[in-house]
Amino acid sequence: MSGLAHYLEDEGLSTTVVALVREHVAKMSPPRAIWVPFEMGRPFATPNDAALQQRVLKAALALLDEPTSEPLLRDFAEESNDLQGDLSWEFPGRLDAGSVLAEALSVLPVWEKARARTNRTTFGISGFSPETAVEFIQRYLSPDPMPNPKGMAPVSRARFSVDDIKVFYLEAALANGGRPSSFQLNEWFWKQTLAGKMILDFQDAAHLGEDKNLRMIAGSLVPPERTYEYL
Numbered sequence: 001m002s003g004l005a006h007y008l009e010d011e012g013l014s015t016t017v018v019a020l021v022r023e024h025v026a027k028m029s030p031p032r033a034i035w036v037p038f039e040m041g042r043p044f045a046t047p048n049d050a051a052l053q054q055r056v057l058k059a060a061l062a063l064l065d066e067p068t069s070e071p072l073l074r075d076f077a078e079e080s081n082d083l084q085g086d087l088s089w090e091f092p093g094r095l096d097a098g099s100v101l102a103e104a105l106s107v108l109p110v111w112e113k114a115r116a117r118t119n120r121t122t123f124g125i126s127g128f129s130p131e132t133a134v135e136f137i138q139r140y141l142s143p144d145p146m147p148n149p150k151g152m153a154p155v156s157r158a159r160f161s162v163d164d165i166k167v168f169y170l171e172a173a174l175a176n177g178g179r180p181s182s183f184q185l186n187e188w189f190w191k192q193t194l195a196g197k198m199i200l201d202f203q204d205a206a207h208l209g210e211d212k213n214l215r216m217i218a219g220s221l222v223p224p225e226r227t228y229e230y231l
Helices: 002-010 022-028 050-065 100-118 130-139 154-172 182-192 194-208 212-218 224-230
Strands: 017-019 032-035 072-075
Touching: 002 017, 002 022, 002 032, 017 022, 017 050, 022 032, 022 072, 032 050, 050 072, 100 130, 100 154, 100 194, 130 154, 130 194, 154 182, 154 194, 154 212, 182 194, 194 212
Parallel strands: 017 032, 032 072
Antiparallel strands: none
């Protein structure tokens, strides 16, 4: 959006940007931008909070009234109430901390309960079972990687295995219902599970590895804000 703002301004159109990653917008320096401290994918904060969304929009549009010859970057002062979430929520099971695979196996019955409750799942694009997807990622860059079934390139299988692992854990987290926020669920997954740590390590190794195809997907494995925290 910051780059597009420069092109639009060159054509005579005034722009203002609502930015989620402050480092990016500071480097790109669009003429006007407001940084918001919200979760990635939610530039206007919590869904259905019309009052907060209007305040974000008005703050962004107010930059158009500020006379300046230099790039203007303001910080939005409020935080989304989505950061708090459901204080009564906790993972409806006990995670085995012995290994990533043991942890995944301990999540399996909780996930099956969640699937039975909702009668749906978005798991399955890798073609693996949950525990096999975990093992595939765990061994992908090892001297003894798992054989890759026919029908999908190894790097695609890795990408989809990561997606399936995240879905597996997050669906299991809702086995008892409740209304945890997506921020709350992501805080739990990336900071409290061995699977989250494994994916972060895998992304780091993929960035540094020699496989150019794996490097191409590395940036899409983990939400950017989690990468910044990890580094």
